[in-house]
Amino acid sequence: MSEAWENDEAEYAAGIAHSINKGWDAVNDFYAAADALYTDADEPWTLPIYGGRPVPHSTDADPSNPPLMLLEPSGVSQAARFLATVSFDDLWNVVDARFTALGWTGQEHLEHHRDLQEFYGQAASAGHAVVKAVWA
Known part of the structure; x- marks a missing residue:
């Protein structure tokens, strides 16, 4: 994932990557507000920012790499x-x-929201899973 982060322009252009440079906690908190708005929903009303199944690193992996999370296609469709x-x-x-x-702006979160709509929409349409890494 570190290599992917460094090569993100090519992956963005290919439509296979999205990143938020910082603030995943803020993005998570932003979408968690939906729980208060949609109390009668049939399915969970949160975006699984940290959701997914942990994918263990190989034993020879760089310990500074973040843990990976795999969000299966059904979770991607839900997102x-x-x-x-x-x-x-x-x-x-x-x-x-x-x-x-x-110090967070609505415009910044609106841009994240639009990017995430596009990314998850494309991944769901293709039936793809999403692999996530969150650096602390």
Whole structure:
């Protein structure tokens, strides 16, 4: 994943990668606000930012590499449905004061939201899984 991070422009151009340079916790907190908005939903109303099945590294792997998480195609489809349905404006209204106080902007999160909609939508349409790495 470290190599992929360094070569992300080629992977972005190929449509097979998306990254958020920092702030996964903030992105997770942003989407977790959906739980308060959609209390009567039939399925979980969160984006599985940290979800998926852990994929162990080989024994000779660089210990500085982050753990990998594999989100199976069904989880990718669930994430794509969530992102296509959730209202960005409604979520921002829930988190605005807290996020603004921390220096996060609505525009920054809107860009992440649109990128994630596109990425998960394409992956779900293709029946792909998603491999995630989160550096601390």
